[in-house]
Amino acid sequence: MRYVMNFEELLETRDARKTTKVRLPYGYFYKRLIDGKYSNFVEFHDEVADHVAFSSCVRREAEEMSKLDDRRQLKFTPNEGGDGVYAIAVEVGHYLTFEQLLNENPAIVARKNFISSTISDLVDLTTQLNDKNIFHVCFAPSNVLVRKSGANVRLLCHGSYYMKLEQDVLYDGVEDFVAPEVFAEGTVDARTDVYSLGKFVAWLYQSGGIPFELKGVLAKATAQSPDDRYASVKDFHQALLARQSMRRTGLVGVAALLIALLAVGCYFYLLPTPEVIEYVKPVDEPIPDDMVDDESLLLDIGADADSATIAAAVQQQAYLNDSLSVDERKMREYQAKAEQIFRKQFTRAADQILSKIYNNEKMNLTEKDFLARSRAMTEELAKKEAELAKEANLGNDRSQRIASEIIDQLTSKKMKELDPDYMGIHKKPSDDDKTINTTVKNKK
Incomplete structure (x- = not known):
């Protein structure tokens, strides 16, 4: 009877020609054709x-992992020869290392929730193991x-089973x-996994730089002691999660501050004799021309490239230099380019948002309506800044x-384009204004 492969096996057969041995810390991961079917193997x-204790370590782990009911933990069977265990047969599926995944598809780090779901899955499984x-x-x-279809996390062999080895x-x-x-023959426990997972999280963020609010958390996780x-x-x-939540809270605070500033500004303007406040133009921080005009940066992408393309180019260039490290000078150049594109994208978005209120039609509103529209505009600006x-x-x-610099510049520009004296909001006449008006009428 002729054997008919299922759909997953057909896909694996299609990709088999591209499959090569991938180096793991303890062996080479690859596919092998047996009886018309492709199976996953790790050859140690x-x-x-x-090592004299190695075979017993593998057997023990295989037995205990077979009892763990979690799809994120790969099951395996030891392959034995005359000298003991020399390889393991891993459950069916198309798997890559994270190193391979980001080499082949660096843009995946910019996919929504990719980093957060990866960390969450690793934490859930590791917590079960640590318990x-x-x-x-x-x-x-x-x-x-990682499973290639869906990019779902998978773990295989765990280091604590092999502490007897060098x-x-x-x-x-x-x-x-x-x-x-681990190298000092000290105690290996949950804090050992905290250190290594912290290093992995930092590696995930390396293309775009570690967010400022997470640096302290990662520093504590990867402390030497x-x-x-x-x-x-x-x-x-x-x-x-707490630090990321603080960032979102901070954005809300910025929005509230901008609303308050608008309210205070309107209040002083509507007084009979408003105080003249000199506008100080923010100091621009231009990116050097030689950096902006360098056609080799970000793999020749243009300034209109979307953020996913930027992330992909940055990650791909990083891996071309070194799969495990990134040249700091290059990273500064990539970061500068990313900031330039953020400036351009946010300037375009902010101009559209500010134009909704800073125009002759909308400025001729009551103070109440003006403040209400200002509040909505500020919230929209803060949301767009966070997104970009x-x-x-x-x-x-x-x-x-x-974002603050851009908003200040655009607001100043739009205010000057409107009525420079009244900004479209008619202020209350002062006593001096009334006196001048009366004198003019009497002269007539």
């Missing part, structure tokens, strides 16, 4: 598999897997993602400062 490095005294130890991009051999090449105590870190990955995750800043991976302090 000789220097790892030769059973199982620790992943190394969340290096080459040691965290750790510097096991994690050769990915030492930066492993806590110091375990005592200075978060007690668990769950605590670490809650701290990340997130897409461009700019820190909130930087994006808010740029």
Whole structure:
């Protein structure tokens, strides 16, 4: 009887020609054709598999992981030879390492909720493992897997099963993602996973720079001493969410401040003798011409490129230089380019929003109506700033400062284009104005 492959196997067969061995810390991950079907295998490095305790470690992990009911944990079966376990057969599916994923599709980091869902999935699974005294130890991009369809997180082998091995051999090449105590033969616990997961989160953000509000959280998570870190990955995750929530609260505060400033400005203007306040034009921070005109930056994309394209180009260029590190000078250039595009996009959006109220029709309103429209306009500006800043991976302090400069400049320009004396809002006549009017009438 002829064997008929299912749909998933057909897809894997189609992609098989492109499949090569991928290096994990403990072995090479690849596909093998057996009886007309493609199966996933990890062939362990000789220097790892030769350890006398290695085979027993693999058998124990395979047995215990088979009992864990979570699709994010890959199941596997040891393959044994005359000298013990030399490989493992991994469950069916098309899997990539995160390192491969971002090399092939760097724009995925700009996809909505990609980073947050990745972190959440890793935290959920790691919390389950830690509760059973199982620790992943190394969340290096080459040691965290993802299902190609849907980009869902998967984990395979966990470091705490292999503590009897030589750790510097096991994690050769990915030492930066492993806590110091692992190499010092110290205690390995949940704080060890906090350190490594913190390094992984920082790596996810490397293309656009770590958001300012998260730097303190990541610094604590990756502290050299375990005592200075978060007690668990769950605590670490809650701290990340809290800081991100503070950023959103900060944006609301900025919106409220702008509304208050508009209200105060209108109040003083409507007084009989308003105080003249000199407008000071913000100092521009132009990007150097040689940086802006460099056609090689961001893979020759134009200034009108969308934020997803920017993120893709930045990440792709970073990986062309080094898959695990980014040249700081280049990153500054990419960041400057991203800021330039943010300025252009926000200027266009802010001009449209401000034009809704700063025009002759809308300015001839009552004070109550004017303030109501100003409040709506300010909220819309703050929402647009947050949206564009997130897409461009700019820190909130930087994006808010740029947005504030642009709003000040546009507002000043639009006010000057309107009635320079009244701004379209008729102020109350002062006593001096009344005296002058009476004198003119008497002369007539």
